[in-house]
Amino acid sequence: MFPRTNVFEGVSTTWLKLMPTCSQPKCPIATTGVCLEGHKQGCPHLLADTDAPPEASEDSTAAPAVQVITPEPFRFHSGEKLTAKEASRMMSSTPVTMVLCAGPQWAGKTTFLARIGEMFRNGTFKDFRFAGSKTLCAFERVTWLATTESGAGQPDTKRTYRAEKDTFVHIQVQPAAKAEKTFDLLITDLPGEIFPAVLSTKEICDEQLAVSRADHLIFFVDCGSIIDKAKRHSERDGAVRFLSQVQKCRHEPTRLQVTVVFSRWDKITASDNQQEHDDYCKVIENDIRQRFVSVFGGLCFDRVAARPKSAASRTNPEIQAIFGRWLDERPSFPLPTVSRTPKLARDFSAFGLP
Numbered sequence: 481m482f483p484r485t486n487v488f489e490g491v492s493t494t495w496l497k498l499m500p501t502c503s504q505p506k507c508p509i510a511t512t513g514v515c516l517e518g519h520k521q522g523c524p525h526l527l528a529d530t531d532a533p534p535e536a537s538e539d540s541t542a543a544p545a546v547q548v549i550t551p552e553p554f555r556f557h558s559g560e561k562l563t564a565k566e567a568s569r570m571m572s573s574t575p576v577t578m579v580l581c582a583g584p585q586w587a588g589k590t591t592f593l594a595r596i597g598e599m600f601r602n603g604t605f606k607d608f609r610f611a612g613s614k615t616l617c618a619f620e621r622v623t624w625l626a627t628t629e630s631g632a633g634q635p636d637t638k639r640t641y642r643a644e645k646d647t648f649v650h651i652q653v654q655p656a657a658k659a660e661k662t663f664d665l666l667i668t669d670l671p672g673e674i675f676p677a678v679l680s681t682k683e684i685c686d687e688q689l690a691v692s693r694a695d696h697l698i699f700f701v702d703c704g705s706i707i708d709k710a711k712r713h714s715e716r717d718g719a720v721r722f723l724s725q726v727q728k729c730r731h732e733p734t735r736l737q738v739t740v741v742f743s744r745w746d747k748i749t750a751s752d753n754q755q756e757h758d759d760y761c762k763v764i765e766n767d768i769r770q771r772f773v774s775v776f777g778g779l780c781f782d783r784v785a786a787r788p789k790s791a792a793s794r795t796n797p798e799i800q801a802i803f804g805r806w807l808d809e810r811p812s813f814p815l816p817t818v819s820r821t822p823k824l825a826r827d828f829s830a831f832g833l834p
């Protein structure tokens with residue numbers, strides 16, 4: 481084989497003029513544009529150039545084709561929560577664990593996430609280190625009202641609005657003992673405002689992308705309602721109905737790990753009838769266990785006070801244990817035998833979003 485003569489003329493960093501290449505060693509066509517044997521068209525010695533556009537070889541009198549070399553696009557993030565499309569793009573490029581926090585309004589879902597952020601910031605997280613986030617602004621905003629700089633008299637949390645459904649906070653962490661390993665988490669918080677609609681209509685539950693895709697569901701039972709005899713039965717009923725809806729909407733509920741959190745637990749520990757309320761929580765726990773233990777891939781119960789009135793009642797170890805479970809090795813499932821449709825519109829995890 482003869483070495484191919486130079487194919488580029490007038491090379492600049494971004495523009496390249498493509499010239500034909502000849503298999504004859506001394507042919508000057510690549511540098512002068514004149515064929516060694518005088519062929520004007522159809523020279524049998526010219527090599528096919530896969531980079532050259534077809535018109536170039538068909539008509540040698542046409543102007544040389546120009547190819548633009550463009551750099552790979554680089555995406556910048558605003559630092560706000562990721563949309564479903566952005567989350568989908570991230571999931572297609574890296575393994576991600578998705579966590580959904582759900583429960584009625586005021587149950588303390590956002591405060592729980594804010595507490596995780598605070599613990600990373602003040603260094604009290606024991607087993608994991610913060611390794612980055614594409615949604616730092618959103619994370620900061622969640623914890624803002626809990627800081628003294630915000631000027632709020634009492635630490636508080638901003639409501640999660642309806643429009644925030646299926647938007648995701650991203651966090652990357654490293655295990656303290658294995659700094660070379662990183663885990664990516666996408667966490668979303670179902671706005672309490674749409675909780676009643678999800679309970680009443682399966683179609684609305686179906687619409688929640690995170691319900692169909694999450695690896696972990698943290699369901700919040702509000703102890704502020706448990707201590708109120710007029711509200712506690714509907715709180716229990718809401719928990720059972722939500723888990724039933726999820727069971728119906730999930731394609732394979734056994735892939736979902738569920739944690740039921742009795743949130744704002746300090747409301748019970750500070751109450752005069754602590755034992756009675758504690759017993760009622762156990763009744764709810766047994767009821768949920770009986771109904772769903774064989775439905776989901778895992779079922780755990782925790783008592784959490786993310787932002788109690790007194791700092792002594794904080795349940796930081798429990799919150800860290802829940803977080804640690806999100807990063808445990810996932811149980812392996814047999815691969816599906818059917819072939820995957822890459823453009824399946826409803827398949828959030830197959831990234832079929834437009």
Ligand SMILES: Nc1nc2c(ncn2[C@@H]2O[C@H](COP(=O)(O)OP(=O)(O)OP(=O)(O)O)[C@@H](O)[C@H]2O)c(=O)[nH]1
Pocket residue numbers: 583584585586587588589590591592635636637638639640641670671672673743744745746747784785786787788789
């Ligand atoms: N006493 C007590 N109050 C808490 C605790 N966690 C949160 N709160 C308060 O409960 C209120 C509601 O908390 P959020 O985190 O906004 O509740 P949410 O579930 O996100 O509510 P939505 O956004 O409406 O769905 C806020 O005023 C919090 O400060 C807790 O552990 N103990």
Ligand SMILES: [Mg+2]
Pocket residue numbers: 589590591638639640669671672
């Ligand atoms: Mg909220």
